[in-house]
Every structure is written in C-alpha cells, then in structure tokens.
Amino acid sequence: MPGASSFHQRVAADKRAAILAAAAALFGTRGFARTSLAQIATAAQVSRATLFKQFATKDALFDAIVEQAWTPQALSTAQLDPTDPEAGLRALGTAYAEVIGRPATVGLFRLVIAEAPSSPELGRRQFDLGKLPFFEEVRGYFAAAADAGSLDVPDATVAATQLLGMISTFVLWPRMFLLDWDPEPAAVAQAVEEAVLTTLARYGEQ
Template identity: 55%
Template structure:
C-alpha cells in the first residue's frame, strides 16, 4: 500500500497552508510580528494548532515561508528571455518585476519588515536572502549571459541589475510604502519599463 498522500489530501494541505500564510500576513501587519502568536494565527486561519505547528514549528519558519511565497513568482512569466535580444529580454524581465512588486501582499510584507526590523533583524535577513537576493541574482545572470552572447557589454552585471531594477521599483513600488493611494495607470507603468529598458540599452549597447 502506498504511503504517499492522495491528491485530495495534498490539495487540502495546500489550502490550509495558503490560509495560514494569509492569516499570518494580516495579523503581522495589524498587530506586529512580536505580538502575534502562532495560536492566534491558527485561529484566524481556521486550522488547529497541531496543523499549524506541523507545517511551521516556529514563527520565524512561518515568516520565511511568507517571504519565499511572496517572491516565488519569478518563473511565472513564461520561458527565460533570450540573451541575444537585449531589448526584448529586458522588457520581459521588467514586466515580470512589475507583476511581482504589485502582487497583493508585497507592500504589506515590506511594511512588516520595516516596522519590526529594530527588534527582529532576522526578518530583514529573511526578506533579503530568501526573497530579493535570489530574484536580483537571476537578473544579474541574465545580463551576464547577454554579455557573453554579445547583445550587451556588461562588465559588472551586479551593478547593471541594480540600476535596471531600481529604475522600475522606484516608480512602481517604493511610493506605496508611504502613499496608500499610489496606483499608477498601466500606461504609466508601461512607459516606466520602456524607459528603463532604453536607458539600459543606451548604456550597455556593445
């Protein structure tokens, strides 16, 4: 007899996990990381404490999962962009980055980290090492590949990735931390990405 969980049980487990992550994010934002207990999260998620502890034995493990889940959209936009066509590749990456930054909950996640960072620096470490850094490194690798392919001359892919992502996030995302009504029109976002791409091409064209 197989000991593997059935498709039904896997689906139920996934639904409970999603409910836990959603409840935890909401409670962390409303009450703070320190003031929110795992028992309270279990109650808000509609699961037993045993179910929650089985998946997330500590609050830190739960927060790590929230970060990983939030940044997990990196490969959701289709195949890897071609390193031989810099304009098309950067455009695809730019729009994927916009989609990621504007996902529901992303702003809330950053607010949690910023609010709790003085007392819980490990939250910032989790956000950086498990979220932002892997995504950033994927863009850096693309720019390095473009350099090898000859579509760009990028001696420092790390710096170039910082420049490109910064141009986009400074318009699309960072204002949302201070302005609750910041919601640029799609055409404005499209232009921001296009201008970032053209700036990169002007700087790094072979």
C-alpha cells in the same frame, strides 16, 4: 486511490494558503513579535496541530511568506535568450514590477521596516530569501548577455541594480508613503519599458 490522494493534497494546499494569508495579515496589523502561532491558527480557522505540521516555528512561517511573495507568476531566466536583450530585459522588468506591486510584497516591506528596531533579522531574511535570489537571476542574465556579445556590461551587478532601481522607484517606493498609490497596468508597463530602453541605451552594442 488517486482521487482521494489528490483531494487531500488540495485540502492541505488550501489550509497552507489560509495559514499564510492569516499570518501575513496578523504580522501586518499586530507586528511579528506580538503575533502568536495560536492566533494565526485561529485566524486561519485551522487546528494548532495542522499549523504546527506545516510550520514548526513562526520564523519558518515568515520565511514561507517571503518566498511566496517573491516568486514571479511567470519567469524562467533559462528560457530568456541572451542574444535578444530587449525581450529578455522586458520580461525580467515585467516580472519584477509584478512582484513588487503585489500587496503581499508591499506588506512585507512595511513590516520589516516597522520591526527593524526589535527584529532586524526579518529584513535580512527577506533580503536573503526574496530579493537576493531574484536579483541574482537578473544579474545572471546581464552576465549571459555580455558573454553573448549582445550587451556591453562592465559590471553585471551595477547594471542589474540600475534596471531594478528604475522600476522600483515608480512601482514600489511611493507605496511606502502613499496608501493610495496604485498605478494603472499601462503606467507600470510604461515604467518598465522606459527602464529597458534606458538600459539598452547605456549597455547596448553600438
């Protein structure tokens, strides 16, 4: 029955969410290497069989956490108009600020930094599965805007690095050192706006 199928899908989705939340919390407090799948199952209040059905290994679970943390709530670069770079860059910057301001994303950064001496591959996987795909979306938009003639961008990689760097300097990096750093939404929006205006001043068609 369709209703029964939908119910089972919701149950499975709820259990998956509980597993991801429990794993992220335990990785953050105990560390990746010192956390077992059995401990995660207990914390998520699911059976080991349920956990193994969704995540066969701890690495697969970590990868799922990364992908979840780096997925914007609302971003489709295919729908961004390359001939309106002000609106496009604002949308990209807002999505980036939302992603890197999440407690889950901040926790991932802290985790990979803390685990770097013993598990350097975690940083590489976060970069490859999380940061790099997002960065490529932004770089691709700069390239499209340059092709459309709405921006004068000699190097789309450099331009994307500059835009995202201006935003992360305010939104993300203070959180690595200051546990009480939690700027108001208006302050985050202003940081994004200033980054966009600075980018347009540098690369906008005169």
